[in-house]
Amino acid sequence: xxxxxxxxxxxxxxxxxxxxxxxxxxxxxxxxxxxxxxxxxxxxxxxxxxxxxxxxxxxxxxxxxxxxxxxxxxxxxxxxxxxxxxxxxxxxxxxxxxxxxxxxxxxxxxxxxxxxxxxxxxxxxxxxxxxxxxxxxxxxxxxxxxxxxxxxxxxxxxxxxxxxxxxxxxxxxxxxxxxxxxxxxxxxxxxxxxxxxxxxxxxxxxxxxxxxxxxxxxxxxxxxxxxxxxxxxxxxxxxxxxxxxxxxxxxxxxxxxxxxxxxxxxxxxxxxxxxxxxxxxxxxxxxxxxxxxxxxxxxxxxxxxxxxxxxxxxxxxxxxxxxxxxxxxxxxxxxxxxxxxxxxxxxxxxxxxxxxxxxxxxxxxxxxxxxxxxxxxxxxxxxxxxxxxxxxxxxxxx
Ligand SMILES: Cc1ncc(COP(=O)(O)O)c(C=O)c1O
Numbered sequence: 001x002x003x004x005x006x007x008x009x010x011x012x013x014x015x016x017x018x019x020x021x022x023x024x025x026x027x028x029x030x031x032x033x034x035x036x037x038x039x040x041x042x043x044x045x046x047x048x049x050x051x052x053x054x055x056x057x058x059x060x061x062x063x064x065x066x067x068x069x070x071x072x073x074x075x076x077x078x079x080x081x082x083x084x085x086x087x088x089x090x091x092x093x094x095x096x097x098x099x100x101x102x103x104x105x106x107x108x109x110x111x112x113x114x115x116x117x118x119x120x121x122x123x124x125x126x127x128x129x130x131x132x133x134x135x136x137x138x139x140x141x142x143x144x145x146x147x148x149x150x151x152x153x154x155x156x157x158x159x160x161x162x163x164x165x166x167x168x169x170x171x172x173x174x175x176x177x178x179x180x181x182x183x184x185x186x187x188x189x190x191x192x193x194x195x196x197x198x199x200x201x202x203x204x205x206x207x208x209x210x211x212x213x214x215x216x217x218x219x220x221x222x223x224x225x226x227x228x229x230x231x232x233x234x235x236x237x238x239x240x241x242x243x244x245x246x247x248x249x250x251x252x253x254x255x256x257x258x259x260x261x262x263x264x265x266x267x268x269x270x271x272x273x274x275x276x277x278x279x280x281x282x283x284x285x286x287x288x289x290x291x292x293x294x295x296x297x298x299x300x301x302x303x304x305x306x307x308x309x310x311x312x313x314x315x316x317x318x319x320x321x322x323x324x325x326x327x328x329x330x331x332x333x334x335x336x337x338x339x340x341x342x343x344x345x346x347x348x349x350x351x352x353x354x355x356x357x358x359x360x361x362x363x364x365x366x367x368x369x370x371x372x373x374x375x376x377x378x379x380x381x382x383x384x385x386x387x388x389x390x391x392x393x394x395x396x397x398x
Pocket of ligand 1: 127
């Protein structure tokens with residue numbers, strides 16, 4: 001049986017352990033296992049936002065736009081190596097939902113001979129809703145799943161499943177879609193900053209993701225878009241804002257897009273949100289994506305081993321190459337267990353219908369956090385199944 005001493009030894013041997021000291025911990029009693037949903041607060045973010053507010057906004061006033069204007073591209077260039085993109089292929093702007101809308105629209109405009117958009121029925125809700133809305137507005141049809149791609153214009157697909165953490169082979173699925181004549185818009189919301197995804201090597205052409213989960217960019221931090229360099233000049237996105245104009249301050253009568261990734265910009269970006277995103281991304285860049293993904297493997301492997309030993313069911317793949325940065329514990333009482341855990345300072349999250357997600361965020365999660373969290377889940381689960389109501393004496397009270 002794995003013991004807490006084993007977890008302590010793993011924390012001591014962890015080459016990324018010191019990164020936790022770069023984050024604010026306001027209550028040491030809290031065991032935070034939800035960094036896959038909202039990453040913790042880098043201490044540098046607080047300092048940097050203060051500097052930007054006082055030194056750039058208050059002192060520089062509107063003159064600071066000189067240094068702010070290209071921030072979405074600069075932060076994109078910092079993020080690029082973490083997802084296998086080249087400089088100039090990533091821009092950080094707006095929410096993942098908006099970015100997805102833009103790229104699905106733009107991809108459809110490149111496949112006018114086809115009318116089908118393929119997406120899995122179990123995909124994250126916003127992706128399905130965006131696809132349904134575009135199909136509804138443009139007379140396209142939505143197909144569930146990716147088996148038949150022969151008549152598909154655009155595939156929308158997450159790299160990491162938000163419930164099970166199952167990972168798709170991006171290179172193989174991009175190649176299969178391309179052979180069938182379809183374009184893929186990849187969603188890296190649960191992959192960026194935790195897996196060593198190499199979009200360039202995989203031949204991926206279009207992708208979106210967020211920066212507030214494993215990248216620790218802060219609540220509502222902007223999402224990002226990736227467009228392979230070769231595709232950029234051909235991409236016509238649907239929201240023509242002035243930040244995407246090739247000559248923004250000419251204030252001309254008609255829209256003409258920039259030739260580069262900047263054509264995806266819309267209106268004035270939130271500089272404070274971009275500042276926070278930049279600091280989170282910078283921290284991950286400093287740690288290194290290979291080191292981060294190695295720790296994610298180790299944490300999730302440890303969690304799966306504990307699940308087995310503690311008798312907890314999980315839907316997360318055993319193969320480390322097919323597993324993201326969280327572990328899904330499956331339990332009939334998941335809905336009530338999550339608040340019961342929170343009452344004991346263990347923060348996880350619930351996903352319909354029966355999943356407790358254990359987020360393993362490599363820069364902040366310790367092996368002891370995983371150990372303590374899973375042991376408590378097993379205890380509470382045992383209590384819930386041995387409680388009189390659950391024992392089935394009175395089904396009406398269950
Ligand atoms: C897989 C996936 N896609 C898209 C989104 C939506 O992101 P946003 O709300 O930032 O637009 C999320 C949010 O958690 C997500 O998990």
